[in-house]
Amino acid sequence: MTKNSSSSTTVPGTVWLARGRHLGPDPEQDVRRNVIALKAAGVLDDYLDLDPVEAARSTPLYPREKSAGPGPSARRLFEARWRVTDGVMVRAQLTTYEPGGRRSDSEGITWVLAAEAEAAWDPRWPSPATMFWPDSDRVAWDHDVLPGVRLRTANHMPTDQNELRRHLRDVSRNTWYIHVVVHEAMTPDAKGQRPVSAFLPPSLRHQVIEHRATPAQAEIADFAMKRELNVRLPRGGAVVLPTQPRNRDHDAEHFTVHSVFLDGSEPAELLDLIEEFAELPRPLPEGAEQALTQLRQCWHLLTPDEELVHAQAMVVKYAEALDAMTKSSELYQAAAEAAQAALAEFSSGDGTPRPPVSDTAKAVSSPLNAIKKGLGRFRDPSRQDM
Template sequence: MPKTSTSVTAAPDTTWLGHGRHLGPAPEQDVRRNLIALKAAGVIDDFLDLAPADASSAGPGGLPPALDTADSAAPPNSAVRRLIEARWRVDGGVTVRAQLTTFDSPGRPRDGQAVAWTLAAEAERAWDQRWPSPAGMFWPDDDRIAWDHDAVPGPRLRTTNPLPGDDKEMRRLLKDCARDSWNIHVVVHEAMTPDARGRLPLTPYLPPSLRHRVVEHRAAPDQFQIVNWALKDLGVRVPRGGAAVLPTASTGPEFDAERFAVRTVFLDGSEPTELVERITAFAALPRTLTTGAEQALDSLRRRWHLLTMEEELAYTRDLVTRYAEALDAMTASRDLYREAAELARAALAEATGSDGLPLPRPAGARRPDNSPRSVLTKALGRFKDASRQHPQK
């Protein structure tokens, strides 16, 4: 099973993580329109669209960068990073916070190159797959808006994706999907060419939270042997006329290829109950965070801007406390410097005599070294001793 990250951080069971590419001309407009409509309908509590400069320079609550010590997720290829945040409630009172990050290349033709995006959402308790998909809160559920392309070029969510006819291209695609995608990839073999009902995707049958996390690949009837050759390195085999879930970079050792394979999938428009159960069980497996997913979650937790009134008050109180602690530390440092200066003056007076003239020295005694360097060394030595006797708290 391919691995692209050395991270061993376990993904919290409170999170929903996704990523993809938007191929349209104005992704931020699509998101903003959808959020405005959902807020007006009372589906979400609030949202915040941060301009690129605000997203890169502002800390929590829109504070200037000097007050924000959090690390941000590194944008790929120096792309322009934009944050859009939303907050809503599920099950009557469980708050969900979500942060969508788009990465737009400078000078990109607005109707050409894709815009990469990541989405991290976290709830106040363990995530329930029956909750609405966070992607559906940001992106409009409209097939005409191409926000749902996988991070691996080629396949899309919410539809079926015929596998390439070229053997090597198919193998490369499936390996890339298993290695680089955060989504759940399912390969379905068509025992015979399906009719219009059989070509419909399985998305409507999935739990709501999985509808924007599953990519469905279709192998034509004559691709049975080729698709299993392409999947050999992943340790997965697709039964004839059946389906299999692919492992990913975040899959743990609990993955069992046979457990997540289905012997028969009826492509007649009926609900593929067994396959949906396998996908749901796979989504519930413990997983690790890949590097990109860990950065997205870290940004959500440490660079959150959309605060409630209570959170704003708590943050302000914490900020006052931090400023008070910093002021105490500065005062203590000032006192130590003042003490050091007094010790230095005392050492200088001792070396030169109270009246400013050198003290008489006994006959035969060596001339004391009253050079400025010697005086300073003695003063620093006394300061060091004083610091040991009065350690700073």
């Protein structure tokens, strides 16, 4: 597993990140059923279902930093390990969190998922989301933290101009996803209502949120996007929204498609642009660095080889600690003997103090100076008395 505790401003090329809300009654049970089934089918090498408090007390693979844990609001921590093309190992953690206040049915449970591979991430690999969450529309795990926004569907934009502008600001600020806006030149049939993201490779499919502007919203959506994000939405076309903070080299026109046919066919030009955008460096959104640090430094699901290496490292550490304690004990004993010898120097040898001496002699040969002198000889055996 890649060990890297340094801070980064962009998402590493080996990492897959997602965050969302589960609106169902028992999100952890949905995860358990899915990972049990996937392990039985041989899709997962293994998984762990951890209580965050117990996980914090156990010994992870790498030393823990104070900020690396999931925090007091965590409900449950799941870890899973699987292999993809050419035997590349992928490790992932899914953490569920309690809401800030009293939970309402519409608020749901927030979850954060961080996965890292032993090689550069390939969008054709399976989505880490479906390694934990069931790949079913009947389980509502795919809601964004912003109300009314969801993965795996086409989200229609607000009709009010002020709400639309606020919506654009919200979805583009500190987002964990790539956002695409598609304008419907005419109201599509059932095939055209299928989200464009459904045509994307598996692991990219759950990193894209699609927004739809109705035929009547052509001008209002274009105006709002020009004002808020400095991009244009062509009538009947689509645009990939820039990340915020915006990259100075971002070419909005390049990531704009002027014609998208919503007839159920594959929009190849738009898909190519989305995949190209996904390969660009993207800033780590708020909370992502903590999730990545937790994955790298608080990992518990070890392979047999890792368990052996970890056990050997612990044996070495314990041996070093025992050796240090032994040496410290010997040093303390030697120091005590030196102090006793120094004190004996100011006694008559039978334990009684020497008779008083002049003030000048006291200044030169006080007990404190003698102790210092004795200890000095202990620290530097080669030193000779003058």
